[in-house]
Amino acid sequence: MSTESLALALLIAPLVGSFLALVFFRRKHVIASGIVVASGLVSVIASAMLLFGAGHDVGAITARWFSIGDTPIEFGILLDGRTMIMGAVVALITLCIEVYSLSYMKHDEGRGRFFAFLALFAWSMLSFVYSSSLLQAFIFWELVGLASFFLIGFWYEKPSAVAAAKKAFIMTRIGDVGLFIGLILLFMTTGTLDIPAINTLFAGDGLPEGIAPGRIELIAALLFIGVIGKSAQFPLHTWLPDAMEGPTPVSALLHSATMVAAGVFLVTRFHGLFMNAQQTMEWMLWIAVGTAILSSTMAMVAKDMKRVLAFSSISQLGFMLMGLAAGSLFAGYFHLITHAFFKALLFLCAGAFIHHVGSNDLIAMGRAGAAKQMKLTTVALVIGGSALAGIPFLAGFFSKEQIIGSLPIGAKIGALFAAFLTAYYTFRMIFLIVRPNADSMAVEDEPAHAQHEDGHEHHGPAEPLAMLAPIILLAVGAAGAGYIGNWIGHKLHIEHIEHPSITEMAPAIVIAILGVVFAWLEFGRKGARQTGFVSKIPSMQTLFERRWYLDEIYNVVFVRPVVWFASLCIGAENKGFDNGADAVAHGTYKGGRMVARSHSGRLQFYIGSAIVVVAALALTLGFRNGGGAG
Amino acid sequence: MTLGVWLVFALAIFCLGLYCVLGRRNLIVILIGIELMLNAVSVNFMAVNYYLAPDPSVGQIVVLFIIGLAAAEAAIALSIILSVYRQRKSISIANLEELKG
Numbered sequence: 001m002s003t004e005s006l007a008l009a010l011l012i013a014p015l016v017g018s019f020l021a022l023v024f025f026r027r028k029h030v031i032a033s034g035i036v037v038a039s040g041l042v043s044v045i046a047s048a049m050l051l052f053g054a055g056h057d058v059g060a061i062t063a064r065w066f067s068i069g070d071t072p073i074e075f076g077i078l079l080d081g082r083t084m085i086m087g088a089v090v091a092l093i094t095l096c097i098e099v100y101s102l103s104y105m106k107h108d109e110g111r112g113r114f115f116a117f118l119a120l121f122a123w124s125m126l127s128f129v130y131s132s133s134l135l136q137a138f139i140f141w142e143l144v145g146l147a148s149f150f151l152i153g154f155w156y157e158k159p160s161a162v163a164a165a166k167k168a169f170i171m172t173r174i175g176d177v178g179l180f181i182g183l184i185l186l187f188m189t190t191g192t193l194d195i196p197a198i199n200t201l202f203a204g205d206g207l208p209e210g211i212a213p214g215r216i217e218l219i220a221a222l223l224f225i226g227v228i229g230k231s232a233q234f235p236l237h238t239w240l241p242d243a244m245e246g247p248t249p250v251s252a253l254l255h256s257a258t259m260v261a262a263g264v265f266l267v268t269r270f271h272g273l274f275m276n277a278q279q280t281m282e283w284m285l286w287i288a289v290g291t292a293i294l295s296s297t298m299a300m301v302a303k304d305m306k307r308v309l310a311f312s313s314i315s316q317l318g319f320m321l322m323g324l325a326a327g328s329l330f331a332g333y334f335h336l337i338t339h340a341f342f343k344a345l346l347f348l349c350a351g352a353f354i355h356h357v358g359s360n361d362l363i364a365m366g367r368a369g370a371a372k373q374m375k376l377t378t379v380a381l382v383i384g385g386s387a388l389a390g391i392p393f394l395a396g397f398f399s400k401e402q403i404i405g406s407l408p409i410g411a412k413i414g415a416l417f418a419a420f421l422t423a424y425y426t427f428r429m430i431f432l433i434v435r436p437n438a439d440s441m442a443v444e445d446e447p448a449h450a451q452h453e454d455g456h457e458h459h460g461p462a463e464p465l466a467m468l469a470p471i472i473l474l475a476v477g478a479a480g481a482g483y484i485g486n487w488i489g490h491k492l493h494i495e496h497i498e499h500p501s502i503t504e505m506a507p508a509i510v511i512a513i514l515g516v517v518f519a520w521l522e523f524g525r526k527g528a529r530q531t532g533f534v535s536k537i538p539s540m541q542t543l544f545e546r547r548w549y550l551d552e553i554y555n556v557v558f559v560r561p562v563v564w565f566a567s568l569c570i571g572a573e574n575k576g577f578d579n580g581a582d583a584v585a586h587g588t589y590k591g592g593r594m595v596a597r598s599h600s601g602r603l604q605f606y607i608g609s610a611i612v613v614v615a616a617l618a619l620t621l622g623f624r625n626g627g628g629a630g
Numbered sequence: 631m632t633l634g635v636w637l638v639f640a641l642a643i644f645c646l647g648l649y650c651v652l653g654r655r656n657l658i659v660i661l662i663g664i665e666l667m668l669n670a671v672s673v674n675f676m677a678v679n680y681y682l683a684p685d686p687s688v689g690q691i692v693v694l695f696i697i698g699l700a701a702a703e704a705a706i707a708l709s710i711i712l713s714v715y716r717q718r719k720s721i722s723i724a725n726l727e728e729l730k731g
Contacts, residue, residue: 601727604652611648 003050004061007077010046010091011127013039018119025112032112033102036119040095043126047088050079060132060196071191076132078195081491082333086265087129089337093257093344094122096470100348101249103466104355114154114247121147125258129265134183134193137269141179141230141262145172148259152246164245171239175229179266182222186273189215195269202272213276220277223270224284231263231317234291238551240314241298244306248351251306255313256344264320264336271329285325285407289414292318294548296421300428301534301544304360305350308429312388313343315418322415323403330494331402334485338395341477342387348471349381352463353433362429363443363530366436374463378434380475385430387478389423390512397512398482404508405500416511423515428532431523437530636677644670657711657721661704668700 017039021032062076098118105111124143131137145168153165187193189211190201201208207216227233232240240260244251254260267274267284274281292315299311316339323331354360357368371378387394390401404415489497523530535541546552643666650663672693679689715721 599730601730603723603726608652 003079006046006050007061007079007130010043010050010087011077011123011130013042013046014094014119014123014126018116018123021112021119022116026116027112029112029115033098033115036115037095037098037102039119040091040098040122043091043122044088044095047084047091047126051084051088060194062132073135074133074194075136077130078132079130080196081488081493082265082268083130085333085337085488085491086261087126089340090122090125090129090257090261093340093474094118094125094253096344096474097249097253097348100252100351100467100470101247103464104249104351105247108247110154114151117147117150117154118249118253121151121253121258125262128262132195134186134195134198137195137266138180138183141226141266142176144259144262145169145176145230148243148250148254151250151254152243154246154250158245161245164239164242168239168243171236172229175226175236175263178222178224178229179226182219182226185215185219185222189219198270199272202270202276207276216273217277217279220274220280221283223266223274224280227263227267227321228287229263230266231260231321232314233263233287233318233321234294235550237291237295237314238547238554241307241310241547244304244310248306248347248354251310252344252347252351255310255347256340260313260317261336261340264317264324264332267321267324268329268333268336271324274324275327281325281327284321285411288318288321288325289411289418290318291315292322292418293414293421296418296425297544298547299425300421300532301541303362305353305362305365305429305433306347306360308362308425309343309346309350312346312422312426315422316343316388318418319400319403319415322411323406326403326406326408326411328402328406330485330489330492330497331399331406333492334402334488335396335399337488338387338399338478338481341474341481342384342395345380345384345471345474345478346388348467348474349377349384352377352467352471353381355467362432363436366433367438369436371434371436376468377463377471380471381433382430383475384478385426387482389426389516390419390508391423391516392509392512393482395478395481397509398485401500401505401508402485402497405498405504416507419508420511420515423512424519427516427519428523431519431528432530435524435528437526437528633677633681636681637674640670640673640677642670643667643673655722655724657714657723660723661707661711664707665700665704668696668703672696 014036017036020035025032025035059080060074060076060078062074064072065075066073098115101111101114101118105114108114121144124140124147128137128140128144131140149165149169152168153162155161183193186198190198190208192198192201207213229236240255243254246254274284295311295314295318299308299315302308302311316335320332320335320339323335324333352374353365353370356374357365357370359365359368383394387396390397400419404412404419407415486497522528522532534544543549647663647666647668647670650666651660654660654663675689675693675696679686683689711721714726718725
C-alpha cells in the first residue's frame, strides 16, 4: 500500500469507528466495542507499517484548505520521525486500552458511548500528532480536550465526575487561549503555519532575519502557556488529579499517550523555535522542576492509588519538559515515549486492582489480599513502578538518565530530589499493596468493596485475559522501551546521542535505590509503621494532603469572585430588570383598571362630562381672549 | 326686544334640550332634546345675525345648514332607534351599557 493510503487509513479508521459506534450502535454494546477495537487495530497496523516501512521523513501530504491572500492554509499529514514514532505509540497504547476496556467496562450501561468516545479521543490525538500545520494541530488539540471532557465526565450522574470534567475543560482552556494568541502571533511573524516550514526557519543557529528576539520569546511563552494547561504543569496542574473521576482506562489513556502528552509533543514539535527563546526556556525549566517536586510531595501522602499515579504523571511531565527546556530534544522525547508505556501499564494495573477489590484505597487493596490473588498483575505493577522510579535497566531509567544528564547543575539537584521522591512514593504504593500489614498504623480511608467506582460487584476471574493481555504487552514495553533509544534518536536525526558515563549515572541510580530502600524501611519491612516520615510533621502532612492548598487558593482568588460577580449579575437580573419590567406591566394594568372604572357604560354620563369639559374650555378660552362681549 | 332677550330665550331652550338629553331614559325623548338644542343654536345665530352682522345673509345660510343637518341627523337617529328596538324590544337607554369597562 502506498504511504498516502496508509496514513489516511490510520487517521480515518478511528473517526469512522467513533461515528458508527456513536450514531448507530450506541446501545448495541458488543458491536460498538467491536468496531472501535477493529478501528484501533487498523490504526496500529497502519502506523507500524508507516514507521517501519516508509523510511524516515516522507514529508508532508497536504491539501489546500483555504488561502489568506497568497498564503495557503493547508491540511495534511506530516510524516517524519517525531510524528511516526509518537503516532505508533499512541495507536498501540490506545488499542491496548480499548482491549482492556472490553473487560473493564463489561457491566457498564453506557459502554457503547464509552467506546465511541475512546475512538474519538484516539482520532483527535492521532490527527494532532500527524498535523502538518499549526492551525490543524490547534483544532485537534481542542478536540483532544473535548474528548477528554466527555470521558472524564463519562459517569455523568456522579456530581464529582461532572465537576472534574468541567474543571479539566476550563483549566486547559485557560492555556488554550495562550496557545491561540501565540499561534496568531507566530503567523503574523513568520507568515506561515506550516510546521515543516517553521521548523526549517528556526533550524539553524541564531534567529532568522527580520524577527526580533523579543517577539520569539513572546510567541514561545504563549505557546508554553498552552503546554502548561494541557500537560498539567504548575500553576494549571490542579485539573489532572481530579480527572481521576473518569473510568480507569480513561485515566490510563489520558495520562500516557494522549491529552497530557499533547502538550509535551507540541514542545518537541517546535523545539527549534523554543530553543531560540532562551528566557522562556529558563522559565520552562524552573516551572518543570518546581512542578516535578511539588506533585511528588502530593503523591507521597495520597492514599487513592489513581491519585498517586496522577501526581506521578504531573511530575514525569515535568521531567520531560525539563529535558526539553535544557535543550535536549532527544531526552524529552524519549521520556515521553517510555513514560507512555509504563504509565499506561501502571494505570491498567491499578484498574485491575480496583476492579477486583472494589476500592481505590491503597491500604484497603493491600489488606484485601489483591497481590496474592493477582500475581501476574502484581508482577506487572512492580515492573511499571520500577520503570517509573528509574531502577536500572528498565525503560524509565534510560530516559531519566538522559534528562538528568542534560540538565544544568541547579536544575539537576532539583531533578534528583524529584527522582528520589518518585522512587519513594512509587515503592510506597507498591509495598502497601504487596506487603499489607494489618497491624500497621495505616488507616484505610475507604474499605474494600465499599464503593466500587461503577457500582458493580464482579465475580469472575480476577485477571481476565482481555485485561491481562494488554498489561503483559505494556509490561514488556515498560521493561524494554529503554533499549530503543538509539533507534529513536536515529529517527529524530540526532546523529550523536551522548550516553552519560557510569560516574554521571551514579547519583541518579543511588538516589533511586535510596528512595526504594527508604520506602522499604517505612512500608515494606516486617512490622513497618506504614505511615511515612511525612506524618511525623502533621502540618506538612496536611499541606501535602490538601495539595498545598492550591485548590483552596484558586477557589478564593478566582472561583469565588467569579461566582460572586455571577450572583451579583443574577441579582441585578432578577431584582432589577425583571422587577422593573414587572412594575411597568403592573402599573399599566392598574392604570387601565382605574380608567376602566370611569367607563360606566352610561351614555348620558359621557355626554354630561363632555359638555362640562367643553363649557369649561369655552369659558376659560373666552375670558382669556379679551373676556366677554368682545 | 333686544339681543339680550333673544339670547336668554335661546339659552333657555338649549338648557331644556340639555336636560332632556341628560335626564331622560327614552331614546326618542333624547332625540327630541337634541332637536331642541339645535333649534336654540339656530335662534342664537339668527339673533346675532339680525342685530350685529354687517351682512345678514351669512347667519341665514348657517341656519339653513343646521336645519338640513338636523333633518339628516333625525333620519339616522330614528333608524338607529328602530334597529335598537328590534333587537331589544326596548328603547330605554338604561339597557345599553355593553361598553362598560
